[in-house]
Amino acid sequence: MLKVLIVDDDQLTLDCLKKFIHWENIGCELADMAQNGAVAYDLAIEKDVDVIISDIKMPVVDGVELCQKLREGNHNVQIIFLSAYSDFHTAQLAMRYHVTDYILKPLSLETISSLENLLLRIRNERMKRNDYLSLINSAEFMEYARVAMKEESLLFYTSFFEEIKCDNDVDFNTVRLVCARLLDMIYDFVYSGTNVSYFAKKQNAMEQLMSHKNKEAAIDYVCNIYKSVFQLSDNEAKARHDSIVTSVEGYIHENYQYNYFGVSNVAKQYFFSVTHLNRIFKAATGMTVSEYIANLRMTKAVELLLHTELPINKIAEKVGYSSDTYFIRLFRSKYKGSPSEYRRSHLNEYTKRS
Numbered sequence: 363m364l365k366v367l368i369v370d371d372d373q374l375t376l377d378c379l380k381k382f383i384h385w386e387n388i389g390c391e392l393a394d395m396a397q398n399g400a401v402a403y404d405l406a407i408e409k410d411v412d413v414i415i416s417d418i419k420m421p422v423v424d425g426v427e428l429c430q431k432l433r434e435g436n437h438n439v440q441i442i443f444l445s446a447y448s449d450f451h452t453a454q455l456a457m458r459y460h461v462t463d464y465i466l467k468p469l470s471l472e473t474i475s476s477l478e479n480l481l482l483r484i485r486n487e488r489m490k491r492n493d494y495l496s497l498i499n500s501a502e503f504m505e506y507a508r509v510a511m512k513e514e515s516l517l518f519y520t521s522f523f524e525e526i527k528c529d530n531d532v533d534f535n536t537v538r539l540v541c542a543r544l545l546d547m548i549y550d551f552v553y554s555g556t557n558v559s560y561f562a563k564k565q566n567a568m569e570q571l572m573s574h575k576n577k578e579a580a581i582d583y584v585c586n587i588y589k590s591v592f593q594l595s596d597n598e599a600k601a602r603h604d605s606i607v608t609s610v611e612g613y614i615h616e617n618y619q620y621n622y623f624g625v626s627n628v629a630k631q632y633f634f635s636v637t638h639l640n641r642i643f644k645a646a647t648g649m650t651v652s653e654y655i656a657n658l659r660m661t662k663a664v665e666l667l668l669h670t671e672l673p674i675n676k677i678a679e680k681v682g683y684s685s686d687t688y689f690i691r692l693f694r695s696k697y698k699g700s701p702s703e704y705r706r707s708h709l710n711e712y713t714k715r716s
Contacts, residue, residue: 364485365393365409369402369416369428370444375469379415382474388482399423403431406439413462413484415477417444429461440484442477483531490529491536498543507544509633511551519544519588523581537577541584542568548584552591606632607646610639614651618658621684625651659683660696667705674701 368379376395385392393409396402400423406414418425429441443464463480465473497503510518526532545567553560567587574580610628617623628651629636640650659681666677678689693701
């Protein structure tokens with residue numbers, strides 16, 4: 363539940379708000395009340411309140427000073443001003459100190475209802491913020507994001523942000539937090555493991571994000587960053603892809619001997635689609651992953667043929683083929699002869715040379 367602190371030097375106003383706001387119905391609790399900003403500041407810190415409803419004109423410390431003091435201390439509390447004055451100055455104060463809204467006195471059933479609606483909106487926004495922050499920090503979400511970045515796909519990001527754009531209960535601060543987290547993930551993914559210094563780039567992107575004044579602009583900015591960072595320079599893109607290919611080659615060399623092993627296993631290991639993995643791999647090696655595995659198996663088979671006396675069925679098994687008939691057919695297609703013929707001819711040539 364949201365914890366709310368009411369601050370007003372008029373006891374009647376305090377009593378009215380305490381009595382007529384349906385606290386439990388809107389998921390809130392009245393944490394305390396105060397009659398000046400000095401007492402209110404101490405209570406806000408002590409009770410860790412979520413929302414303060416405060417009069418502007420008060421003795422000792424007024425509402426503006428209270429708000430200023432809280433903002434200077436970086437306290438993430440939402441503030442609703444109560445004001446007897448409908449003027450531009452009040453609106454200016456609200457904007458300057460990031461006040462959620464302000465309600466005009468005198469209190470009435472209508473203003474009470476407006477306050478309840480405001481508190482309900484704040485509660486829903488807090489719930490959404492917690493939901494989104496839990497989501498983007500979850501292992502599942504980070505895995506989806508990682509796969510999307512490996513695929514260099516916009517679908518994941520556009521669908522995710524379209525959902526936020528259409529969600530009326532998500533506030534701008536939550537959007538900025540989500541955007542900042544995604545920016546961090548994007549830059550770390552793209553540049554980690556390279557020699558490219560990217561701290562300044564990421565810092566500048568974060569500053570630009572914070573300069574946007576509405577959630578649509580912030581979301582569009584991150585989407586554009588996502589597009590731009592994957593348009594790396596030729597050298598950066600080659601370095602990133604070469605690193606992936608080298609790792610894939612090592613993984614294949616460790617597993618080619620298993621008969622179940624194939625391109626789908628490699629794609630799953632590296633969270634790529636088969637199509638995207640093959641595109642990167644072929645650009646670097648001239649072969650698809652399946653062709654590379656088949657070529658490696660044949661190369662290893664030749665080594666075993668020439669340097670061991672293992673029978674053909676055992677050699678087939680050792681290089682990843684459960685069927686020696688299938689192995690012989692593939693071997694014949696590549697070397698224009700059976701494994702036995704290959705072994706005899708090459709051993710005869712070796713005997714003649716010696």
